Amino acid sequence: MPVSGPEAPSPAADDRVRVWDLVVRLCHWGLAALVVLNLVRDDGDRWHRLAGYVAVGVVALRCLWAARHHGPGGWRALKPSLRDTLGYLRGGAPRTLEHNPLGLWMVWLLWLLVLLLGLTGWMSRLDAFWGDEQVQDLHAWLADTLMVSVAMHLAGVAAMSWRWRENLPAAMLSGRKRPRAARRDP
Numbered sequence: 001m002p003v004s005g006p007e008a009p010s011p012a013a014d015d016r017v018r019v020w021d022l023v024v025r026l027c028h029w030g031l032a033a034l035v036v037l038n039l040v041r042d043d044g045d046r047w048h049r050l051a052g053y054v055a056v057g058v059v060a061l062r063c064l065w066a067a068r069h070h071g072p073g074g075w076r077a078l079k080p081s082l083r084d085t086l087g088y089l090r091g092g093a094p095r096t097l098e099h100n101p102l103g104l105w106m107v108w109l110l111w112l113l114v115l116l117l118g119l120t121g122w123m124s125r126l127d128a129f130w131g132d133e134q135v136q137d138l139h140a141w142l143a144d145t146l147m148v149s150v151a152m153h154l155a156g157v158a159a160m161s162w163r164w165r166e167n168l169p170a171a172m173l174s175g176r177k178r179p180r181a182a183r184r185d186p
Contacts, residue, residue: 016176019097024073025175027062031055031114035150042143049121056118059111072098080104095164097180106153113146 020028034055041048066075077098085101093100099107120139129135161168171177 015179016174017097017179018175019072019177020172020175021069021071021073022175023065023069024062025172027058027065028172031058031062031110034058035114035146038143039147044121044124049125052118052121055114059114062111078104078107080108093160093163095160095166097177100160102156106149106156109149110146110153113142113149117142117146 034051037051038048038055041051066073066078068074071077080101085105088094088101093102117139120135120142123129124132124135124139157168160166166178
């Protein structure tokens with residue numbers, strides 16, 4: 001007798017392959033939450049600074065995990081290539097199981113911006129730079145650049161979710177995607 005109801009396995013979930021492990025997903029969503037928190041609390045108070053330093057720690061943890069991990073979350077899978085990027089663009093943005101080449105560039109841009117924001121935020125609290133408008137202006141410019149980059153990231157995720165007919169945010173929550181053979185590209 002077939003199983004039905006809440007206990008029944010979902011056919012869509014059964015054929016999915018694991019792409020991102022728990023550490024990768026926790027770092028991704030944790031960093032996203034910290035960026036949103038600092039967007040809301042941009043007054044430089046203690047919570048803003050704490051969230052910024054924790055965000056730097058999350059990026060550092062993610063980089064350490066990549067150094068230790070093999071597979072989609074490891075360094076090899078996170079290495080962007082100009083040749084691959086150009087080929088991807090020429091090929092009409094075909095579906096990828098892991099990050100696509102444009103997504104890899106975005107990963108590194110977002111991580112770099114978070115690290116630089118942490119550095120300039122820390123510098124602005126030092127006596128040597130206290131009141132230095134250049135450091136504060138750079139910090140503000142980096143924050144604006146991060147917000148534009150996040151918007152581009154979200155637009156790219158939405159566009160590729162639509163193009164590939166695959167819910168990429170859900171895949172980053174579950175860590176699972178359709179296998180390569182189960183393509184439904186237009």
